[in-house]
Amino acid sequence: MPTAEAIQRQRVTITDNVILDFTGLFSQEEAPESPVEPLLGAGAINNPIEPQKPVQGQINGLEREQAKQLFLQASKEQEDHRRSLEVYRTYQENIKTSSTLQTQILKGLKAGEDVYSLFLKAAKAISLMTSNSVFYSQTEEDLKAIYGRGLQEKPPLQIELEEVQGRLQKLIEADKREKDSDSKERIQRAIQAHKNKATELREMIEKTQL
Helix, strand or coil: CCCHHHHHHCEEECCCCCEEECHHHHCCCCCCCCCHHHHHHHHHHHCCCCCCCHHHHHHHHHHHHHHHHHHHHHHHHHHHHHHHHHHHHHHHHHHHHHHHHHHHHHHHHHHCCCHHHHHHHHHHHHHHHHCCHHHHHHHHHHHHHHHHHHCCCHHHHHHHHHHHHHHHHHHHHHHHHCCCHHHHHHHHHHHHHHHHHHHHHHHHHHHHCC
């Protein structure tokens, strides 16, 4: 509690009629509430917009991340399902083709078809059932190279000749459709190469008949 002498020092006389009182600055009692403060408080109550709390922001971010992960997982499952259907469809087609080849082999045996053609059909059926396309392509190439051109066996040479003639026919049709001069020239060179190969195979087949 300030003494009377201290209070007296806090009052400064400017004139006889004007006295400045600074006692409130040195008083330990709580200063009275400013008249403006209640108005500020009332304005805060009437304001409907509140800043987002940090915890709420974290929750929203977590929900967005979870939604993203769920979408990616659903997309992956859909793609896996599509691939599974494609594999199953291919497997069913292979079974059907293999069954047809087995029937052709039995009919070919009864009709006296050459063993080389029957062998290739059997290799094709095995390739389809095992989903190993390399097995058939390698078997076919070895048969034509070793038993055809190597051992001069007629059936393998005829098989190769039929394949060459099939490709030659497609090249001739492409040459008729093609308009570009450069592409047309390349196709014509391929046509001539196939004709030469077909002639070579025919000569080899004729020699096997002698």
